[in-house]
Amino acid sequence: MKSLYSVAEIRSIEHALAATLPAGTLMRRAGEAATSAARDMLAGHKVLVLAGPGNNGSDALEVAANLAGPDTDAQADVTVLYFPGAAAPSVETAQALARARASKAHFAGTLPLGRDWSLIVDGLFGIGLERPLAGAMRALVDSINELGRPVLALDVPSGLDADTGAVIGPDGVAIRATRTITFIGDKPGLHTFEGRDYAGQVQLAPLGIDPGQRPPAGACLNEPALFSLHLAPRRQNSHKGSFGDVAVIGGAKGMAGAPLLAARGALFCGAGRVFVAAIDPLTAVDFAQPEIMMRDAQEFDSGDGTLVIGPGMGDSVIAMRVLFKALEGTAPLVIDADALNLIAASPDLQGRLAQRAAPAILTPHPLEAARLLGVTSSVVQGDRLAAARELASRLNAVVVLKGSGSVIANASGAVVINPTGNAGLATAGSGDVLAGICGSLLAQGWEAWEAALGAVWVHGAAADRLVAHGSGPIGLTAGELPLAARAVLNALAR
Numbered sequence: 001m002k003s004l005y006s007v008a009e010i011r012s013i014e015h016a017l018a019a020t021l022p023a024g025t026l027m028r029r030a031g032e033a034a035t036s037a038a039r040d041m042l043a044g045h046k047v048l049v050l051a052g053p054g055n056n057g058s059d060a061l062e063v064a065a066n067l068a069g070p071d072t073d074a075q076a077d078v079t080v081l082y083f084p085g086a087a088a089p090s091v092e093t094a095q096a097l098a099r100a101r102a103s104k105a106h107f108a109g110t111l112p113l114g115r116d117w118s119l120i121v122d123g124l125f126g127i128g129l130e131r132p133l134a135g136a137m138r139a140l141v142d143s144i145n146e147l148g149r150p151v152l153a154l155d156v157p158s159g160l161d162a163d164t165g166a167v168i169g170p171d172g173v174a175i176r177a178t179r180t181i182t183f184i185g186d187k188p189g190l191h192t193f194e195g196r197d198y199a200g201q202v203q204l205a206p207l208g209i210d211p212g213q214r215p216p217a218g219a220c221l222n223e224p225a226l227f228s229l230h231l232a233p234r235r236q237n238s239h240k241g242s243f244g245d246v247a248v249i250g251g252a253k254g255m256a257g258a259p260l261l262a263a264r265g266a267l268f269c270g271a272g273r274v275f276v277a278a279i280d281p282l283t284a285v286d287f288a289q290p291e292i293m294m295r296d297a298q299e300f301d302s303g304d305g306t307l308v309i310g311p312g313m314g315d316s317v318i319a320m321r322v323l324f325k326a327l328e329g330t331a332p333l334v335i336d337a338d339a340l341n342l343i344a345a346s347p348d349l350q351g352r353l354a355q356r357a358a359p360a361i362l363t364p365h366p367l368e369a370a371r372l373l374g375v376t377s378s379v380v381q382g383d384r385l386a387a388a389r390e391l392a393s394r395l396n397a398v399v400v401l402k403g404s405g406s407v408i409a410n411a412s413g414a415v416v417i418n419p420t421g422n423a424g425l426a427t428a429g430s431g432d433v434l435a436g437i438c439g440s441l442l443a444q445g446w447e448a449w450e451a452a453l454g455a456v457w458v459h460g461a462a463a464d465r466l467v468a469h470g471s472g473p474i475g476l477t478a479g480e481l482p483l484a485a486r487a488v489l490n491a492l493a494r
């Protein structure tokens, strides 16, 4: 399992280890691991090392000392910008500082201009960041980001909250890294919200601590192992009834495309039969996808099939009535888009949803999640893990909080962050396709938790596959996702 540790969890691991390891051991190991990552990235010899007042700065000073070396033929020409704190440095920091000063590294007072840095090492702040970067430090971070040179961040890009992936603000700044080498355990903030943009490629350096010495983490990264129990090649002796029915309920006037996209997501990920039950039926057949059966939502009886409710559904009286009926019934549900907004506006519907025994997956984007929680979308984005956890527990459902690094949570408090997908998905209709894939996996007998994890993984990997083949991220369309998702799912099942 790819565990993700909160700052509090890292601190408690650190606390437990302090009793067993000689002082400074972890800092030296962090310095060595980061030095080797820096050497790996270094194409040239001019290195700028930014060292802050805490232990993140000590790690950086270790890197500076290692890269510059005491000998004249050391490979790197290292410049250090060191920011001592108001308090006296710790014994470890003082040792790292003495090592760096004894090396060939130059200490500068301000950012030297006109130097073509081969690599910048960011050791300003790690998990000890307490407030937004201000003054000279803020200006320095702006200048570093403008240089556009390769940056290796130590532990966490400075300015980023390791728990939430938010740049500490308001109107905050953070180092934009090419790569982040993170120590002891990986951290959620590197993988969601702004974290993916600021951390770049994430590398874990466990510092010699074996996983058995670490307590279970509160979150983890999504990976096929988490849903592989449902991945299997199809039996030859199967028929369409073996793979379930999905009915997508939605499609108010002017929004017919949304349920069709969801239906295609469901069809191409293997549901046996797929229906669109439209609020305002416009067409008897989808000529581009004649396999999809078109029905009128008011007359439709889904039997024991899976319902995907909400895409393009609107907020009419008919939409409300159909949603009420779905919540009263016992069908497995995927609840998306307008259906989420209707539920957000009705404490009665929220109560009914929470009381249901049948599985439900909710797929809100941040604004929909905010409406459900009665807060603003910036509050949701400010702590995506907490928001997803809270919604799952309040509404007794599996929740997929969408966006860069989608967060999947369940009512028992499990939280997973999805690493697949890219900004090509920031296009109308891609969420509809995701809802359809969720419904498809539910209809094929997957448990709600694994269906959500599998669908989010496959949906993101489909977008990654399209980008790898040149179809995006700019201009990627939601309609291209179902075919790519099919390829990803079949590859996984093999």
Ligand SMILES: NC(=O)C1=CN([C@@H]2O[C@H](COP(=O)(O)OP(=O)(O)OC[C@H]3O[C@@H](n4cnc5c(N)ncnc54)[C@H](O)[C@@H]3O)[C@@H](O)[C@H]2O)[C@@H](O)CC1
Binding pocket: 010, 011, 014, 026, 027, 028, 030, 052, 053, 054, 055, 056, 057, 059, 085, 124, 125, 126, 127, 128, 129, 130, 131, 132, 133, 134, 137, 154, 155, 156, 183, 184
């Ligand atoms: N947890 C561990 O066991 C290990 C931690 N290590 C390093 O230690 C780091 C944590 O060290 P610290 O707890 O000293 O924290 P940091 O080095 O992240 O920063 C804390 C210091 O910065 C000050 N500060 C915080 N925000 C500020 C701001 N916005 N402007 C100005 N000053 C600010 C604090 O008052 C404090 O002096 C980790 O990120 C990692 O790099 C590694 O050496 C390996 C082992």
Ligand SMILES: Nc1ncnc2c1ncn2[C@@H]1O[C@H](COP(=O)(O)OP(=O)(O)O)[C@@H](O)[C@H]1O
Binding pocket: 337, 365, 401, 402, 403, 404, 405, 406, 421, 422, 423, 424, 425, 426, 427, 428, 429, 430, 431, 432, 433, 434, 459
């Ligand atoms: N920048 C991004 N990086 C990764 N995934 C993204 C990004 N932007 C959007 N997505 C994904 O695309 C989908 C968009 O869904 P949604 O916002 O509901 O759009 P729509 O309602 O138009 O279909 C979600 O699965 C979301 O996680």
Ligand SMILES: [K+]
Binding pocket: 056, 122, 123, 124, 125, 126, 153, 154, 155, 156, 157, 158
């Ligand atoms: K840092």
